[in-house]
Amino acid sequence: xxxxILKKKLNAIVGFxxxxxxxxxxxxxxxFQFAIMIVGESGLGKSTLIxxxxxxPIAPTRDNVTMNRGNTAGDQDAASKTVDIQSFTSxxxxxxxxxxxxxxxxxxxxxxxxxxxAHKPILKSIEERYEHYLDQxxxxxxxxxxxxxxxxxxxxxxxxxxxxxxxxVQFMKELGHKVNLIPVxxxxxxxxxxxxxxxxERILDDIRANNINIYTPEVHENDDPETVQEIxxxxxxxxxxxxxxxxxxxxxxxxxxxxxxRRYPWGIIEVDNESHCDFVTLxxxxxxxxxxxxxxxxxxxxxxxxxxxxxxxxxxxxxxxMNPQKFEEEKRAHExxxxxxxxxxxxVFQQKVSEKEKKLKQSEEELYARHREMKAQLEQQRxxxxxxxxxxxxxxxxxxxxxxxxxKPKGLFNx
Ligand SMILES: Nc1nc2c(ncn2[C@@H]2O[C@H](COP(=O)(O)OP(=O)(O)O)[C@@H](O)[C@H]2O)c(=O)[nH]1
Ligand SMILES: [Mg+2]
Numbered sequence: 001x002x003x004x005i006l007k008k009k010l011n012a013i014v015g016f017x018x019x020x021x022x023x024x025x026x027x028x029x030x031x032f033q034f035a036i037m038i039v040g041e042s043g044l045g046k047s048t049l050i051x052x053x054x055x056x057p058i059a060p061t062r063d064n065v066t067m068n069r070g071n072t073a074g075d076q077d078a079a080s081k082t083v084d085i086q087s088f089t090s091x092x093x094x095x096x097x098x099x100x101x102x103x104x105x106x107x108x109x110x111x112x113x114x115x116x117x118a119h120k121p122i123l124k125s126i127e128e129r130y131e132h133y134l135d136q137x138x139x140x141x142x143x144x145x146x147x148x149x150x151x152x153x154x155x156x157x158x159x160x161x162x163x164x165x166x167x168x169v170q171f172m173k174e175l176g177h178k179v180n181l182i183p184v185x186x187x188x189x190x191x192x193x194x195x196x197x198x199x200x201e202r203i204l205d206d207i208r209a210n211n212i213n214i215y216t217p218e219v220h221e222n223d224d225p226e227t228v229q230e231i232x233x234x235x236x237x238x239x240x241x242x243x244x245x246x247x248x249x250x251x252x253x254x255x256x257x258x259x260x261x262r263r264y265p266w267g268i269i270e271v272d273n274e275s276h277c278d279f280v281t282l283x284x285x286x287x288x289x290x291x292x293x294x295x296x297x298x299x300x301x302x303x304x305x306x307x308x309x310x311x312x313x314x315x316x317x318x319x320x321x322m323n324p325q326k327f328e329e330e331k332r333a334h335e336x337x338x339x340x341x342x343x344x345x346x347x348v349f350q351q352k353v354s355e356k357e358k359k360l361k362q363s364e365e366e367l368y369a370r371h372r373e374m375k376a377q378l379e380q381q382r383x384x385x386x387x388x389x390x391x392x393x394x395x396x397x398x399x400x401x402x403x404x405x406x407x408k409p410k411g412l413f414n415x
Contacts, residue, residue, distance in 0.1 A: 031098035033147045034291055035087075035129075037179065039122055039171075040156025042108025044186035048244035049154070050088060050103045052260070052271060053283060057246060058088045059105050085125050101287075104150065109167070119171045126150050126178050130306045149303060151294045152215070152286055153179040156186040157239065161199050164206040176213030178302060180294050182286075183207070183214055188241030188277055189262050189269040196241045203239050214238070215297070217290050234285050240278035243271050 036053075038046040047059035087104045104125070109118030129149045136145045153175055157168060164172070175181050183203065188196050207214055216238065217231045248258040251268045261270040270276045286294070 031100060032291070033100045033102075034287075034295065035102040035104060035148060035150050035152075036286060037104040037106065037122075037126070037150045037153045038156070039106050039153055039175070040108060040186065041158055044108065044156040044158060045242075045244045046108065046156055046186075047105055048246070049242065050105055051246045052244040052279065053103065054088075054090060054101075055246065055260075058090075059086070059103075085121060102148070109171075119174065123174060123178065126153075126175075127306070130303055131310070133303065134307055134310060147295075149298055150179050151291075151298045153181050154282075155181055155183045157183055157203060159185055159187050159190050159199070161191060161195055163202050164210075169206065169210050169212070172207075172212045172214075173210060178306070180215035180297055180302070181213065182282070183239035184278075184282065185239055185241040187243070189243045189264075191241075200239055200241070215294070217285065217293065230289065234281055234289075237278045237281050240282040242279045242282060243269055243277040244279070245271050 038049060040046055043062070045061075047061040048063070050059040051057050051061065085104060085106050087102050089100060089102045092099050092101060106122050106125075107118075133145070133147065133149050136142065155168075155172060155175065157164065172181060172183070185191075185196065185199060185203070191199065206212075217234050219228055219231050223231070243262060245260055245262050247262070248260050249263055249268050251257060251259045251261070251270065259268065259270045260272055261268045261276075271279050274280050
């Protein structure tokens with residue numbers, strides 16, 4: 001997916017300076033992120049609407065490819081066709097309020113051979129954006145989360161005047177559960193006012209009959225009468241009949257006033273004139289009055305149900321990873337590891353004990369040896385003493401002591 005980022009100051013006031021009134025002021029500092037996806041048959045003016053919203057030639061259309069590149073007819077057709085899902089992001093600032101506005105252009109499904117499959121890449125892209133957000137939510141650090149989810153999906157209905165086609169019914173049904181679906185009548189300048197009114201009725205009948213879930217602004221209890229009136233007027237214009245153009249004309253001629261619109265032999269249809277088409281109402285709802293509600297609705301209802309399903313699936317995955325056989329295997333492996341550790345610890349303990357025992361035995365032996373030695377010495381001393389005693393007794397007198405001065409007793413035999 002190619003994401004060119006455009007930084008620019010808008011020439012005209014778009015209306016998002018009113019955003020701080022919708023939400024708390026703290027978020028003003030952080031800036032706002034909003035993504036609009038444009039879906040519908042090829043050639044209905046989807047890329048033109050993007051350029052009309054931004055008031056700049058951002059998305060290649062049949063017209064601006066011719067103007068900018070001067071291609072031949074064949075090249076022009078190839079270059080203007082949106083073959084991939086392309087997103088255009090613009091960092092815009094109005095009265096100090098920053099908005100990162102992303103518009104996602106999708107390939108028109110009239111271009112495919114099998115149109116039944118054409119919606120698949122679009123639904124996939126919506127899901128991937130939810131998945132990306134879910135992944136961010138699962139991260140440890142959830143600061144600076146990027147919100148690339150589709151907050152509004154503008155669905156282009158061809159200005160046929162008939163009822164909704166089967167292809168539209170199917171696709172709108174699927175989209176209605178995933179995104180804030182906003183149906184619009186493309187190129188409403190090709191129909192008369194009464195034709196548009198009748199077509200709107202028929203579309204709404206089809207939407208009701210087929211249980212298609214479309215986004216409808218809510219009236220809240222605490223809304224002031226002015227707001228309630230505004231919301232009612234928006235609802236009355238659904239599906240929005242739009243006209244896209246970035247071309248300007250002097251209207252009325254010679255007045256010096258330039259308007260965006262499409263010129264016909266009988267006059268000019270103005271894009272920014274609420275009595276000519278519903279473009280301004282749509283833009284106001286998207287950006288000025290209901291951006292926050294669209295975001296809330298996306299986060300609290302649409303994303304939430306996606307999230308519940310996905311977390312459920314992830315839960316099932318986890319329990320299947322813990323299947324009984326695998327669990328048993330892991331348990332056995334763990335037990336073996338524990339047993340091995342225990343054996344090792346026992347061996348070490350045993351070794352330490354036997355070392356200690358050896359040391360003790362050694363010192364015991366030493367003690368015994370010393371004891372024996374001392375005993376032997378004492379025995380020797382005793383024997384010596386015994387010997388002396390015996391000699392003394394045998395001699396009748398004590399054996400002469402060296403240095404003894406005892407005089408010999410005088411008697412008959414020694415003179
Ligand atoms: N009459 C009319 N023509 C339009 C309108 N918007 C776009 N076109 C023309 O329709 C052709 C296809 O437009 P483009 O934006 O490329 O259609 P996409 O294929 O849906 O992206 C171009 O020639 C546009 O000038 C519109 O509101 N009214
Ligand atoms: Mg296109």
